[in-house]
Amino acid sequence: MTKNKLKNLETIDKQAFCQDLINWFVEEMRNLPWREDQDPYKIWVSEIMLQQTRVDTVIPYFNRFMEQFPTIEVLAEAEEEKVLKAWEGLGYYSRARNLHSAVKEVQEKYEGRVPDNLKEISSLKGVGPYTAGAILSQAYGIPEPAVDGNVMRVLSRILLIEDDIAKASSRKVFEKAVRELISHENPSYFNQALMELGAIVCTPTSPSCLLCPVREHCAAFHEGVQHELPIKTKNKKQREVHLAAAVLKDESGRTLIHKRAEKGLLANLWEFPNIEIHLPFKTEKVQLKEILKTEYGAEVELGEMVGTIDHVFSHLTWTIHVYEGTLTELKEEKTDLKIVSSEQIDIYPFPVSHQKMINQFYK
DNA sequence: TATTCGTGGGA
DNA sequence: TTCCCAAGAAT
Numbered sequence: 001m002t003k004n005k006l007k008n009l010e011t012i013d014k015q016a017f018c019q020d021l022i023n024w025f026v027e028e029m030r031n032l033p034w035r036e037d038q039d040p041y042k043i044w045v046s047e048i049m050l051q052q053t054r055v056d057t058v059i060p061y062f063n064r065f066m067e068q069f070p071t072i073e074v075l076a077e078a079e080e081e082k083v084l085k086a087w088e089g090l091g092y093y094s095r096a097r098n099l100h101s102a103v104k105e106v107q108e109k110y111e112g113r114v115p116d117n118l119k120e121i122s123s124l125k126g127v128g129p130y131t132a133g134a135i136l137s138q139a140y141g142i143p144e145p146a147v148d149g150n151v152m153r154v155l156s157r158i159l160l161i162e163d164d165i166a167k168a169s170s171r172k173v174f175e176k177a178v179r180e181l182i183s184h185e186n187p188s189y190f191n192q193a194l195m196e197l198g199a200i201v202c203t204p205t206s207p208s209c210l211l212c213p214v215r216e217h218c219a220a221f222h223e224g225v226q227h228e229l230p231i232k233t234k235n236k237k238q239r240e241v242h243l244a245a246a247v248l249k250d251e252s253g254r255t256l257i258h259k260r261a262e263k264g265l266l267a268n269l270w271e272f273p274n275i276e277i278h279l280p281f282k283t284e285k286v287q288l289k290e291i292l293k294t295e296y297g298a299e300v301e302l303g304e305m306v307g308t309i310d311h312v313f314s315h316l317t318w319t320i321h322v323y324e325g326t327l328t329e330l331k332e333e334k335t336d337l338k339i340v341s342s343e344q345i346d347i348y349p350f351p352v353s354h355q356k357m358i359n360q361f362y363k
Numbered sequence: 364t365a366t367t368c369g370t371g372g373g374a
Numbered sequence: 375t376t377c378c379c380a381a382g383a384a385t
Contacts, residue, residue: 050381091369
């Protein structure tokens with residue numbers, strides 16, 4: 001009853017495949033800042049940043065991050081707010097908080113040395129199956145699979161694997177394939193070459209098969225079905241959320257900002273005070289003024305709506321109606337509220353949606 | 364297992 | 375415009 005999904009593993013010339021793949025990588029690999037040496041810390045940071053994020057986007061963030069936090073020791077002793085600020089604009093901010101937490105654990109529990117075994121490295125926050133394999137193979141030469149989206153796309157074509165790569169369970173199929181194929185002489189280059197091939201040649205929509213170093217090993221190429229793979233089900237449409245936000249200034253031109261909750265969307269980042277609008281209650285302006293008083297202890301004079309910010313996340317969209325106003329009184333001193341000047345505001349990490357508000361309505 | 368977690372770029 | 379995507383992990 002068990003269908004043999006990896007039928008083409010029996011016929012592929014594994015030795016020749018590895019050789020063709022790695023020889024290509026040696027010639028064509030891009031010069032990337034985290035490839036300058038095999039520092040496990042640099043590889044670790046790069047792999048976290050690269051999760052669901054393009055190489056071109058990561059490069060400047062990685063360089064700045066390494067300048068600011070050059071070693072595990074430095075990062076372990078940094079304030080979380082500084083780490084989030086360095087991550088500002090990169091997205092998926094729990095990556096930064098998990099990395100910071102895990103680096104602290106490595107510093108304390110392993111004397112600052114990144115673990116070189118699957119059990120320990122996998123126990124670190126933010127290190128899942130892919131990242132564990134990437135670090136172990138690239139930093140320590142251990143033949144562990146590092147299966148990301150590239151690897152699933154490439155191998156789905158080479159081995160004609162028709163599992164839905166959108167399903168979490170499919171990753172195991174590809175890990176099994178990698179365990180059969182991986183070069184034990186150079187697992188680092190093998191893993192990186194599969195990803196590099198996916199990024200440069202074996203691309204999602206129009207693979208450059210004529211430039212592919214392993215096309216003679218590729219079942220999909222021989223069948224002419226490379227455009228039909230991988231199989232991937234579509235994702236759902238985003239949920240729409242409406243917000244009303246207030247850019248409030250006190251008599252000296254400073255503005256009120258609020259630190260978001262420590263869990264959930266944009267956790268621990270800062271924002272302008274805002275509320276989600278549920279229709280069809282009072283007008284949003286009245287709701288906003290009311291919440292500012294009850295939840296924030298802020299007495300305000302609100303003007304008319306001055307603009308709209310639209311922002312798209314992967315799973316929802318925000319439409320923010322922006323109100324300007326005057327802060328006349330702030331009753332309590334709360335740690336998640338601050339009144340800051342235009343110079344001080346640059347210290348705080350904001351999501352891109354609120355950076356837009358700073359640029360358009362504050363500075 | 365399915366959903367939640369960002370952002371910017373390209374088809 | 376709309377959709378998908380890009381070196382995934384946590385829950």
